[in-house]
Amino acid sequence: MKKLSVKLGIVFFFIIFGLETFMFFFLHSALVDSRVKEEIYALQTRGNSHRAILEMHFDTPTLNHVALMESEADTDVVITDASNKILASSAESQHFYKYIKKQPTSLPRQGRILEENWRKKPYISTVTPIKTDEQVIGYVYMFQDTESVQTLIKRLNDHFLLAGLILVILTFIIIILLSKALTKPLIEMKEATSKISKGNFLVTLPKTGDDELGDLGKSIELLAKELNYLTRERNDFLASISHELRTPLTYIKGYADIVLKRKLSEEENQKYLHIILDETKRLSDLIKDLFELAKIDKNQFVIQKQKINIEEFLAKIDQKLSPAFGEKNMTLHIFCTEDANLFADPLRLEQIIFNLLDNSIKYSPEGARTDLIVSRKKHKVQITISDNGKGIPEEDIPYIFNRFYRVDKSRTRSLGGTGLGLAIVRDLVHAHGGTIEVKSKENSGTEFNLIFRG
Numbered sequence: 001m002k003k004l005s006v007k008l009g010i011v012f013f014f015i016i017f018g019l020e021t022f023m024f025f026f027l028h029s030a031l032v033d034s035r036v037k038e039e040i041y042a043l044q045t046r047g048n049s050h051r052a053i054l055e056m057h058f059d060t061p062t063l064n065h066v067a068l069m070e071s072e073a074d075t076d077v078v079i080t081d082a083s084n085k086i087l088a089s090s091a092e093s094q095h096f097y098k099y100i101k102k103q104p105t106s107l108p109r110q111g112r113i114l115e116e117n118w119r120k121k122p123y124i125s126t127v128t129p130i131k132t133d134e135q136v137i138g139y140v141y142m143f144q145d146t147e148s149v150q151t152l153i154k155r156l157n158d159h160f161l162l163a164g165l166i167l168v169i170l171t172f173i174i175i176i177l178l179s180k181a182l183t184k185p186l187i188e189m190k191e192a193t194s195k196i197s198k199g200n201f202l203v204t205l206p207k208t209g210d211d212e213l214g215d216l217g218k219s220i221e222l223l224a225k226e227l228n229y230l231t232r233e234r235n236d237f238l239a240s241i242s243h244e245l246r247t248p249l250t251y252i253k254g255y256a257d258i259v260l261k262r263k264l265s266e267e268e269n270q271k272y273l274h275i276i277l278d279e280t281k282r283l284s285d286l287i288k289d290l291f292e293l294a295k296i297d298k299n300q301f302v303i304q305k306q307k308i309n310i311e312e313f314l315a316k317i318d319q320k321l322s323p324a325f326g327e328k329n330m331t332l333h334i335f336c337t338e339d340a341n342l343f344a345d346p347l348r349l350e351q352i353i354f355n356l357l358d359n360s361i362k363y364s365p366e367g368a369r370t371d372l373i374v375s376r377k378k379h380k381v382q383i384t385i386s387d388n389g390k391g392i393p394e395e396d397i398p399y400i401f402n403r404f405y406r407v408d409k410s411r412t413r414s415l416g417g418t419g420l421g422l423a424i425v426r427d428l429v430h431a432h433g434g435t436i437e438v439k440s441k442e443n444s445g446t447e448f449n450l451i452f453r454g
Helices: 004-056 060-071 093-100 146-197 212-261 266-297 310-327 346-362 394-399 421-431
Strands: 075-081 086-089 112-115 123-132 135-145 306-309 331-336 341-344 369-377 380-387 435-441 445-453
Touching: 004 060, 004 075, 004 123, 004 135, 004 146, 060 075, 060 086, 075 093, 093 123, 093 135, 123 146, 135 146, 146 212, 212 266, 266 421, 306 310, 306 346, 310 331, 310 346, 310 369, 341 346, 341 445, 346 369, 346 380, 346 421, 346 445, 394 435, 421 435
Parallel strands: 331 369
Antiparallel strands: 075 086, 075 135, 112 123, 123 135, 306 341, 369 380, 380 445, 435 445
């Protein structure tokens, strides 16, 4: 009873069997009643036929002829005069005395049913008046043995029983096939989820159509693909963290050992201490970025939006970054529409723009130019940051927002990036309800477009 197919089969069987039983009893009762009514109607019609003949010739030869005709049939007739005295009978009349002992009154021309209880009485019977000149001169009593009716009903019952048995067998077979058809894809889905739980994400499920089972199968396949992607991302992420942490720690440990164990000149000590300080700063920046991403992933940071005057906001950024641009002999040009306002978190917006401008400084040659343009389009504010630096190869553009992804596959340390900056930028832009787009051409420059609701 633990298998779903068995449970479904039992439930379906009892439901369908109950419906079939109800329908069979209803149909059987209707057919039996209809068949009995047909027998009674036929009996009454036969009596009316005799009545028509007797109304034309109500004499002994005709009476005997009618009685003789019925003696060869499955029915019996008793003909009486107006006072119910028996004039002719197709069988021994003592069997019918109790039906004709009382003179019928108020009979319609088509006659009346005297007895229709075929289950308990020996006969069903009808009576029809014989009239001439609107005067009743006699009666035609028709009788049919109920044994013949019961035999007919028994044959009908046998047919119903056989049909019911065949139907039950077919129902049982159909339910088995149906329950297997329903549970087979569920069993396959269970096996697929079992594989997923064991770390095997390469699962495929057969197409079952566009119904709920098909949607469930597609969802499981999509879940497997997402888990497979997340597993690869996690492994790559852990490998990248391991690499990024190990490299500065190796530098720090190595140069600290040199400073401690060797007698170096003051100049060499300062050189190695500066390297240790740089690597410590790099390690600190990496850990800071990781904490930022962790807070973003867990939604533990709060975006506190307020009205920002973009022109004044960018003037402060220009003041802070001018030394960094000047150090590489680069120029930063800011263009902003007058009275441009934006509802955003000033600290997070500054972090977004700082990261993008820092990339422009890192990946542009000396003397390069960076433009920061703010424009308003209907109810949106667009911030565009473009440079004429190294640019990004076309095949790398879809992946630059992935964590630890670097266009430079050799992981050169000369530029000092952690590979987390653009991932943080993207997540912060999305947290503001905005979008970020990138256009770039290798050796021609890169353009980032940030679009916020105004």
